[in-house]
Amino acid sequence: MKENGPPIIFALNGNQVFAKELAAQLSAEVGIAETRSFPDGESYVRIKSDVRDKRAVLVCTLHEPNENILPLCFFGKAVRDLGASSVCLVAPYLAYMRQDKAFHPGEAVTSKYFAELICSFADSIITADPHLHRHDALSEIYPISNRTVHAAGHIGDWITRNVDLPVLVGPDAESEQWVSKVAQKAGSPFTVLEKVRRGDSDVEVSVPNIEEFRDHTPILVDDIISTARTMIETVEHLKHLEMKPPVCIGVHAVFAGNAYQDLLAAGVGRIVTCNTIPHVTNEIDVSDLFSDFVAVLDEK
Secondary structure, three states, X not given: OEOOOOOEEEEOOOOXXXXXXXXXXXOOEEOOEEEEEOOOOOEEEEEOOOOOOOEEEEEOOOOOHHHHHHHHXXXXXXXXXXXXXXXXXXXXXXXXXXXXXXXXXXXXXXXXXXXHHHHOOOOXXXXXXXXXXXXXXXXXXXXXXXXXXXXXXHHHHHHHHHOOOEEEEEOOHHHHHHHHHHHHHHOOOEEEOEEEEEEOOEEEEEOOOHHHHOOOEEEEEEEEEOOOXXXXXXXXXXXXXXXXXXXXXXXXXXXXXXXXXXXXXXXOOEEEEEOOOOOOXXXXXXXXXXXXXXXXXXXX
């Protein structure tokens, strides 16, 4: 049966803005808790709100999973011990999706083990655009109630509102499916770079029908901006083709190491991301994509 009443929403470290937006959409209580580290690095968790018989929603993006997973597990188990009727994890970015099989003898299948950790305290999970590789659905890894939401529509809306004469550009043929979805939402044309390899270090890159798009602003879109090497390489190609400085858009702002600074230095016009990972580039709020699922959580 479905639970009655709004949930109580807790923001783990760094997730306060996202949790506040979600709570406002659901007219939900924002829970009060304390989390900190002892001098030896161990985690301290104290739940100060009454959670008995309430649906506890934990908002925790997982871009730094090794740092966040233990406090999250302790938090989830604590609200269970205090009588929460169910626990939902809102993970705008979900880590440990890459290693979903043993490629070499003895390798740990970390996506499976990470899912087992989360399922040890959570009854349900929702995330945005997980980086699925050899799986067709999140349910193949997470046997609990789950949902995947997609940011393409919100990205398309942002492009419509903020860019005149956009053209979406994919760096290669593999990106066409993702880029075409965003282009459809934005009502904009799209193209994919064509690469002709003439030798090991001789690659000619072109934009099909480039004269048609000469006055357009190129939009580069990817689900995760991690090292940013693909975007930087694409920006360099567009500069050689004398196109306008592009707008780079990512769903998840991982930006490993100096990736953000390197992408800025490449000569982009603007960098924009969704708020699945807190970052200075966050301009696209996707919290509303999570509200329907959280509002109708099933009691376990």
